[in-house]
Amino acid sequence: MIPTVIFLVALLLVTLGVAAYATYAERKVAAFMQDRIGPDRAGPFGLLQPIADGVKMIMKEDFMPASANRWLFFLGPAIAMTTALLTGVVIPWGGTLDLGGTAFRLQVADPDIGILYVFAMVSIGVYGIMLGGWASNNKYALYGAIRAASQMVSYELAMGMSIVALVILTGSLSLNDIVEQQRAGLWNIVYQPLGFLLFVICAFAECNRAPFDLPECETELVGGYHTEYSSMKLGFYLFAEYVNMFISSAVISTLYFGGYDVPFLDGLGLPQNVTVVLGTVALFLKITFFIFLFMWVRWTLPRFRYDQLMDLGWKSLIPLAILNVLLTGVGYYLKNGI
């Protein structure tokens, strides 16, 4: 019980820490791609910049429009942040540690339906944006909220379909089982290249990241759903995006890139705890790569137009996802029978 609580608190702190430094990384990556220096004033290499930003956010005036719906305006960022943080509990962050005789697995909970739980949290997360955008009583915010909702609902379908194909292969919805199977054989990316591609595209859309960041499209919607937000409420919205990015990267690594698996590491005969720690380090390296991918795409591709976004979701991704399910089913049947 006590190790689990400690682990939970550590997970929360690590998630927040990674998200905070992802904001720094985003600015550095952007600077690198645009041949600038980026933040370099706060601390060495600007490393204290996230802290300076956080303090700035908290100290700013918290303004609420007079015609806003008071408690929904408050509830919006709260839901966005809470659902973003809740997802981390089902992800296996590492193998089983040996704490002086008692085995401790680096995962808070391993429900039967792990991957569906991730989905449930994603689908509740829509409310954070929708309620916040509506409660602001501002037409730009409302447009942002409506775009966000329709985008997330549309892309959830293709995302779900790509998971279906994966589940056909693994025969389990538990994230831990999925990782264990990849440890025993090849990583799922080998069997599911199309599914992986679809999943990553949908993850970009679910996180409202460029090129799918239409809900907060500055050029037409001022700031989108958070136009009226200021101070730490705005901070929570922006921060939730980075938490979501971190969690999505973790889910992508877990589902398609073996999670904490490092090929051939088990055969080296290292002590168990060392292997587990190395596995966790490997998982974080994979996550870092995917966070970088999110940023890379953001500073490379221009934003889609809204009708292009919907066309891509409904007319390309969903048919491809269905095809992927079909192919996987046929492949499974040919290999294993029913």
Added chain:
Amino acid sequence: MLTLFYLFAAISVLCALVVVAARDPVNSVIALIVCFLSIAGHYILLNAQFLAVVHIIVYTGAIMVLFLFVIMLLNLNKATEPQRSLATRVAAVVAGGLVLLTLLAAVRHGISVEPARDFDIGTGLVRSVGRSLFNEFLLPFEVSSVLFLSAMVGAVMLGRREKNPQAA
């Protein structure tokens, strides 16, 4: 466990009441969302993880989002709510009370607290739900998917933009 049950039960009933009583349709929808979440809590208490999570994904995550969507787009509020006359309200209260009376009379002797079947801890897990869906209830399951398909086709037909309004 029992405390949790009463907690979820209280939340469900209270939120269901708010759904009906709330003046602002958005508050009503939010109460319904909380009500669905507490029902998912009941499922988890019965170890029906799969049902709980599907309940959240389908009802909370999809259907209620569409409800909220429609209400936001129509921007329904107190001003647009139709005003009902006193006579309608009296008639509604009397009719509702009579229905309640009938229901109470009907269940007064019929209430049974004995479960119809013994509780099986594995009923709601994904494995057993899948087994019974694809063995016992395969035909109804497939037929209902055809039903959904026809509903989708209908929706697409209704939403289709006419290319040539004169010819239609």
